Structures are given as structure tokens and as C-alpha cells.
Amino acid sequence: MAARASEEAASTSPQLTPLLVEMTLNGRSIPDFHDVYESSSGQLWLPIEAIVRAGEGQAGSARDGRYALSLGAERPSVEIDINTRRLSVGNAQKPWPAEAIFQRDGRLYVQSQRVERWFGIAASLGENGLSVRLQSERPLPVDLRVLREQRWRDFDRPGVATESRYHRFDAPYSAWGTPRGTLQMSTTADESASSLPLRASGSFNVEAGYVSNQIFYSGNDRGGLQTLRWRAGRESPSGRAFGIHGLYRLHFGDVSGLRMPLAGGGAQGRGLRFSTAPRSRPELFDVIRIEGDALPGWDAELYRGSALIDFQTIDADGRYEFEDVPLGYGANRLRVVLYGPSGEVEERQVERTIPASQLRASERHFRGSVTQTGRSTIELNDGNSAPGDHVRLRGDFGITNGLTASALMSLDKDPWSRFSPRYDDAPVTLDGEPTGDVERATGGFALQPDLGVVRTELVSLHQRDGASAQQLDLRFPLLAGFGVSAGYRHYTDGFLTTGRESRSRLIDDRLRLRLGGNLGGIGDLDFGSLRLELTLSRFDSGGDLKEYELDWRHSIAALRLSHTLSQTRASDRRRTRYRLLAAYRHGKLSARTRLTANGGSVGDLSNTNVSGSLDYAFMEAPRLSAKISHGTGDRDASAGLNFSHELGPARLTASGGVDQSGDWSVGLRMTIGLGMEPATGPVLMPPSAADTGAVAVSARAGDRPMKGIGFRVNGRPHPVRTDDTGRAVITGLPAHRKARITLDRDTMVDPFLTTASPRLELVPRRGYTHQITMPFADAASVTGYARRADGSAIQGVEVIAERVDGQDQTATRSLSDGYFSFDVLSPGRWRVRISADALPDDWQNPPVNLALDAGQQRFDVAVTATPPES
Secondary structure, eight states: OHHHHHHHHHHHSOOEEEEEEEEEETTEEEEEEEEEEEETTSOEEEEHHHHHHHTTOEEEEEETTEEEEEOOTTSOOEEEETTTTEEEETTEEEOOOTTTEEEETTEEEEEHHHHHHHHOEEEEEOTTSSEEEEEESSOOHHHHHHHHHHHHHHHTSTTOOEEEEOEEOOOOOOSBOOOEEEEEEEEEEETTOSSOOOEEEEEEEEEETTEEEEEEEEEETTTEEEEEEEEEEEEOTTSBGGGOTTBOEEEEEEEEOOOBTTTBOOOEEEEEEEESSOTTSOSSSSEEEEEEEOOTTOEEEEEETTEEEEEEEOOTTOEEEEEEEEOOSSEEEEEEEEEOTTSOEEEEEEEEEGGGGOOOTTOEEEEEEEEEETOOSSOOSSOSSOOEEEEEEEEEEEEETTEEEEEEEEEEEEEGGGSOTTSTTOOBOTTSOBOSEEEEEEEEEEEEEEETTEEEEEEEEEETTSOEEEEEEEEEEOSTTEEEEEEEEEEOTTOOOGGGEETTEEEEEEEEEEEEEEEEEETTEEEEEEEEEEEEEEETTSOEEEEEEEEEEEEETTEEEEEEEEEEEETTEEEEEEEEEEEEEETTEEEEEEEEEEESSGGGEEEEEEEEEEEEEOSSSOEEEEEEEEETTTTEEEEEEEEEEEETTEEEEEEEEEETTOOEEEEEEEEEEEEEETTTEEEEEOGGGTTSEEEEEEEEETTEEOOSOEEEETTEEEEEEOOTTSEEEEEEEOTTSOEEEEEEGGGOSSTTEEESOSEEEEOOOTTOEEEEEEEEEEOEEEEEEEEETTSOBOOSOEEEEEETTSSOEEEEEOOTTSEEEEEEEOSEEEEEEEOGGGSOTTOBOOOEEEEEOTTOEEEEEEEEEBOOOO
């Protein structure tokens, strides 16, 4: 039967001329001579089995006349049955191609156009008719094997390593982005409840109208919408917000006002705020306010590095505020860790650098705000508090490299009710309460001279009625990581500011001395940081106040501890307070405890209060947590339990509690994440992904989607993988901070595929999804030598390969013989050169321009450096 089929195939084929040729596949010779057939029109029929075996594919025959051919996982398998004239390509039946396939002398021959269509191998006959050149559009299994062996041999050379640099990816603000947000609904019942109230709160982020918008809301079924805050604007880490050079951020809506030394401020209200100073530059000399939005019922923990500073529970207004957090000498890396009542965790970072206040000569920074405190941009009611109007402006100027000067100005209008009635000119009602409004204009200057290791600031402010205030601060480092800071404040009679008030009295003079530093650690035992502080205050009434405070923050493995012992002395009165904060996070168990004790002296701390929470996750998804509190002073105690479970993008929580009187309460809460994904539309998502940035990646090799591709975010593997369409959405990226997205080659079936931008650096934005396209192609490789003009090797210099379009740059170092290697380069135009930093300024260093095709290997590329002619 096979013989008859062969004869029939031969009789139906055109008149062919047999040729005995040598064949090369991707530049490598295929052993032996082979028969090929040529038609009068120049078409070729090739011995397909020999070609597939030479490419290290699979070529087999189950029985005479039936063939199975495959050439790597990236190409379709082909099955041919000469007997029944059946053809299958990639498990799909195809029509039998007349005259394209025949069998002769026990060998299978296929027309060259079919070979190119199936396996991507193009054939060309040499001019002498004695050779056939075969070239594949993609690396064959044999090419990948040889390439791997070559690269493994290169690893035997000491010091062969490449340094990959990131390509900055910026996306303009859009008219409409991808909204994301959270919705939390809850209800509670107790022994006195006659109905079940329904409460709702949440936040949404969306890029709309070419600005980023943040919305926080809360309300209930009885009073409707109670709180609605909206803030919009732009931030630019590179200082190009709204396209204005030097503008780092501009926000409007519900914003916090600018804080100024001695004049206070910083309260939230409707208005706008701008800054041409980098975010790392602090507003005040040595303290910072850290604030933000979060869902009610969450806990906010504040850390400096790994040291626990404070924690608080978010109230119904959805705000957390840590006032006057001391800044240490040098860089301060602070972070707020938010813990949801059902086990959610979110982290926000804040960085401030103390020396950042010193500007270079002629450098200028401007900051300002215009706010109306006590009012929201979208008013939901008549307002329960009297509004205040504030204009705050600050300009910092680099006079010289050693002197920075600042101009300060504020215009304020506030109700007298916000100030102490001890001011002599405060109007009061019949019951002694302040009434009416007060307007004040304040102006002044600040100087920050460079005194070597000593950092100092002098501030002087004057108000329109002649009152004034002065401030002098300095700090300098000591040995063993300790530093000293001191501050002096002086107010004349009539200087009006809430920062002057303390314990219902007005301060005339205040001196503060602070000593602090790090104690180091041993193994899992971190001795943490220690701070000693002494404050002396003199009041307008003539009394004095002394305040002492000892603060020690340390950790033992996963346990974070903070001890604060403070004492105040006024006349013959003394009051002492001790506070212990402890937080433990390890695996499935987390716990937090707060203990406070009060008394007249250290030995008389009898009035104590203890509260704590315990959270333990079991069975992977369900989570059980317990909370207890106990106060010995008022004999108050309570306990509660929470049970939560994730149901897809929703988290459902049931809670219950009881106090020492037997009063009980139970509650039910559900939190879901809502949003939109590119090319998908509205979706439900985990609530933890709703307040972060996102990147959508489309990975394709030609028209073929790349499935299962993974990525690394800031060096850590991300769980997302590309789907069947080659798309993936990377969520959970920190907003307004640099994020590095790297292709994870360990997840790729073929590690020698690459893309033009395998390493991207971008700044994610809330409510917007960055769109990134990654077209994949076979990687090219370049090896060569760095030499001088006389041919001698240049060792140990940095050799740089950079794409002409700027999308990628990679660097390596030359070895002792000048050898360098770039293993994975994307197809395109490249420049290879020796780094100019590695050569004297007057040396010539011309780049080598290369046009690299997919899968191409370039050897012996010479980059030269030439000294100047003598």
C-alpha cells in the first residue's frame, strides 16, 4: 500500500530535478549529503526528517508511510499519513496539499513553503546548486542548547555579571482612569436595641479630569450621608506636576493647611495646597505630623524603622493623626501600618531628611495653602463649628551654600472660641465663654546657617498689633549614634496662636532639651532607641512647669515594645504617667497591648488601664480574633470576639462583646472592593487592592499571547501571572512612590525570549492603571573585547549596551583579557561603548552601533578607547 501511495504521489508531482547538496541550518552544517528536488520554477522539496533531527526536534514513524514531526514547544506538531493522505497541524485536520508532499526512496519530502509555514524555516538554494541554506525565524532546540552551553562556559570566567538599569516609564494624567474603592457595611444589636441600624463607609480613588481624586464617605440609614471628603490634585516625584517645572504637588478640596513655626496651623479644611519642595523636606525643624484616611474601626500603628512609636484606632471620621512625631538626626523612615478588624494589612511610608532644609545657592522652594477650617468642600449640613480662614505662605531661598533664608507669612481669621479666654483682649459672653472672631496678620523670617555638624534654625515672627515671637533650635550629633537637640520659644504679651497654650495657660518662655539615639542590638534582640527629654515652661501668670520624659523603644524578635515614663512638676504638685505599647506580629498570630498607669510618683502608679487584642488565623481563610480591656481605676472591663471569612472579594465579619455589667452587643460587617480593570470593566476585588496603584501588562510574541509570565515588584516575586490572552494586572503597588517592575525569567518556558523593556521604573497612582505593552522576541547576544588602539586589553572597565530608543540599558565589566558578554538583548538598534566614567576625560571612546535581529549572535565585537595624540 505504501509503495502504491508513493508511486501515486510521484506520478502526481511535477517534473523535478534531483540535486545532491550540503545543507546548513542556522549556520551549522547538517552531516552527510542529502537529496533535494527542484522544479522548473525554482521551488524546492526538502528532506524534512533530516532537517527536524538536525534541529534536535522529534521525527518518528509509527508505521510505514505515517510520520510525526515536532520542532520545539513553540511550534505546532505535524502528523502526515501518506497512505490515507491525512494531514494534521497542531492537532487540527488540514486539507491534503496536492504536490506539496511526496515519499521517494523511503524518505519524506515537503515543499519548502510548507516547511517555512509549519516550522518557520526558510530555505534558499546556493548559486552553484550544491548547497541549501536553512534559516529559522526563531531559535530551534539545538540553538537554545548551544546557546545555553556557551553561556554556562561564560560563567566559568570569574566576574562575568551584568548590571541591568531601569527604564523610566511615565504616563500622562488621563480624563478617566480606573476607579477603585472599598465599601464597608455594618450593623450592630445590643440588649436595648429595638431595630438594627445600618452604617456604611468607604473610600474611592479615581483619576478623572486629568487629576487624581480621593473620596471618603460615611453615613447610616437614619441620618443619611454624614461625612464626605474630596481631595484632588497631582503629585510628581520629578517636580513636573501640571507640567510646571519645579512643582512637586498641588491639591485642592479637603486639604490640611501648611504648618509654620510658632504660628501653628495644619488643620484640615476646604481649600488648596501647593509645594515646589520635595516631599522629603520637613515643614518644621524637628517634628512632623503624620495623617491620612482609613476605614473606621481600623488600627493605625506608627513605626520608625522597626521601632513602635504609637498606635490608635480610627474613629468614625476615617482619619488618623499622629501629632508632633520627633524626627531623628539624618534620614527618618517612618511608616504607618494599618490593620483591619478582619486581618487586613496595609502599609504607608513617609520619609523626611533633617539636612534637607539646607538649600544650594540660588535654589528656591515655595509652599503655601489657602484653607477654610471647620468646613468641607461638599457640605452635608449647616456645620457645627465656626469656620476659620487661613492663608499660609513660605518661601525658602539659598542665599549661599552655607545660608538658607525663609520668608514666612500668614493671614488668619478664627473664632475666639478656639483660643484660651486668658488672652487679655478676648471678648467673652456673660458665662465667660469667648465670642466673636479675631483676625491677625503674621510675618517674619527664618535663617538656617550651615555650622558644620551643628544644624540650627532661627525664627522671628511679628503680628500686626506689635506682638512678636522668637524661636531658636539646634541639634548636633554625639558619639555612638546619639544626638542632642535644643529648642527655645519666647512669646511677648498679645501674640496670638494656639501653639502658645498649655494646660489652660499661656506660655511666655519654653526651653526643651532632648538627647536620643540608637542602642544597637545583638541577634534577635534589638536594644532600639532611647530618648530623654526635659521641658521647662514659664507662664504669663508667673507659674513654672517642669516636664521630664524617658522613652525607650526596642524589640525582641517579632515583639515590638515602647516604654514612655513622663513626669510633670508644677509648684508642689507632681504627676507621673507610664505607658507601655506592645505589638507582636508573627505568622498567623498578631497581638497588641496598651497599658497606662498614673500616679503622683514612680512608686505610686496605682491607677492603671490595660487593653489588648489578639488575632489568630486558622484554616487559611477563616480568622478568629479576641479583644479584651480592663481598667483597675474605674473597675471597667470588657471582652469581645471577631470571626471573619473571605468570600472572594468580600470579607464577612461577625463580632460580639460583653462588659462587666453583663451588657452585650453583636455585630455583622461586610467589606468589599470595587473597581474597574482595563479591557474588563467593573470587577470586584480584594479590599486591600482598592487603595493602591496598578499596572496592566500585555505580553505577546508577534500575534501569539504569552501565557504564565510572572513579574517581580521591587525585587520580590508578585503572585500574578499572564492569562490565556497574555494579560496581567499587577495590583498592590504603593501609590506615589517609585516601583520597579521586572520580568521574572524564572516563569518563562523559554528564558531566551526577551522584550525591549524588561525592567521598568514608574510611579503608580491611585485610581489609574498604567498600560504597558511587552512585545517578546528571541534574545540576541553580543560578546567581544575592550581594547586600546594598539590592541592591548582593557580590563575591569564598565562596558555599556544601550538601545538607541532608550528603552533598555545593561552594563557589565571586562575581564582580564578585555572579554565582555551580553547574553540577553532585545532585537533592535544598540550602541555598545566603554563607560566614560572609566576613562580619562580626553580619551576617545567611539560607540559601536549594532543592528540586532531576533536570536542573532554577534561575536568579537571590539570597543576601543584611544588616548589623545601626544
